[in-house]
Amino acid sequence: MTEQYTEFIAEASHRLAELLFAELPKEHLEQVQCADREAAQVLRLVGQEAMRMLFAGLVAEVTEEAKRAGYKVERRPTIRVEVLFGPIEIQSPYVVRQGSGLRPVKEKLKVTHATRTPAVERALSDFGAEESFAHAATRFHEHYGWEIGSSTVLRVVEGVAEEAEQYLTQRFAAVRRAYELPEGVRRGVAELLVELDGCEIRTVVCGKELVGETNEIKRTRETAWKEVRVGLSGRLDSQARTFVAKLGSYPHVCHELFSAAISEGLSPRTKVIGVADGGHGLREELQTQFPKLQFILDKSHLVSHLYETAEALNLNERERRSWVEEKMERISSGKVLAVITELKREEKSCHRVRRLADYLARFQDAVFYDEYAARGYPIGSGEVESAHRYIPQKRLKIAGASWLSETVNKMLAMRVIRANGWWADFWRQRQSEFLAA
Secondary structure, three states, X not given: OOHHHHHHHHHHHHHXXXXXXXXXXXXXHHHHHHHHHHHHHHHXXXXXXXHHHHHHHHHHHHHHHHHHOOOEEEEOOXXXXXXXXXXXXXXXXXXXXXXXXEOHHHHHHOOOOOEEOHHHHHHHHHHXXXXXXXXXXXXXXHHHOOOOOHHHHHHHHHHHHHHHHXXXXXXXXXXXXXXXXXXXXXXXXXXXXXXXXXXXXEEEEXXXXXXXXOOEEEEEEEEEEEEEEEEEEEOOOOOOOEEEEEOOOHHHHHHHHHHHHHHOOOOOOOEXXXXXXXXXXXXXXXXXXOOOEEEEEOHHHHHHHHHHHHHHOOOOHHHHHHHHHHHHHHHHOOOHHHHHHHHHHHHHHXXXXXXXXXXXXXXXXXXXXXXXXXXXXOOOOHHHHHHHHHHHHHHHOOOOOOEOHHHHHHHHHHHHHHHOOOHHHHHHHHHHHHHHO
16 A cells, blocks of 8 residues: 555544544444444445546546547536445447547446446355345345346356356366476375365246247246266365366266365375265276275265165064164274175065165175274265365355356356365456456
């Protein structure tokens, strides 16, 4: 901050404090604790008027520049510009010369009617990335003192979300280039954790169809639940995590998870500890992306399979618990093959037993839970399941929400950038690109 600003702040602060003090009732000096709200309202109005004067001065400057180039002002329409302190109105002269015209405010200042400053767009995105667009509009009004409609919030946030998706793609692409560096330059970490899990988000497809002989157009709306997959990567000795989230196939999500792992220290020498459930194709795709993978089947999912089988055997509650605990104790200690053999002897009695035996055989090398715990490896995917609650579900699964499929990944990109701590960097880059354009 320059010395001129420092001097202005000192002078303006002194004057504002005097005014606030004069308004305090002498018999209720404790009301000083409420004075900051009034100060904020005054400062908002000061900021709004200062921005109006700043824009007006620049409008006059670029208009005079056009006049010196031989242009004449034909008309002076008024346009609205939304700055963080509130909307302002300025002139946007249309100037002409030898039959051709231009708008110097648009050309020089990049300002047109209904322009919103980057600070306004960021504030709307801060709220819209966390709450419904209607609630975001309410929160904006509460915090900044002027109103913007929910439909405007929607348009702004979805536009920013599209840029967020591009930012994420570019950032992960840059990270992947680091993987190719020689080991002497980038050795990487010895061990790294990755987790992956899915949850369902309601999507909607809107269309039109012709009805009856009159060919009347009827709008249609079909909803469907689609799986959003969330992944994380991080060092075993750290709480820091890099997240990914995507509505897409395992190959697409695991490709981004690979990039996230690189940002956490993945190198060709790194052993990857992958924890996930037994979803079809999930383990196989993780192995494709991470050749040095130690896959661990999420323990709670295996326990659920055991309880479902015990229930199918018509065991009572006490017997079910005993049956499951006995099986889990032996499986965890490394006796999974013996358990599989026993189940295969019993499979004729219940098809669910056969399914469990096949399931265990498929993951027989991924259930040595006692050994994993001794090495300090997680044996459950609870961390990524928690990430589902605060990355996709907190925003995309609010009551009544339905999303166009093409919008889901854009909104997820915003949520991932915030969860990864990249939000400030995204806005710095966005402003740099705006100024360079």
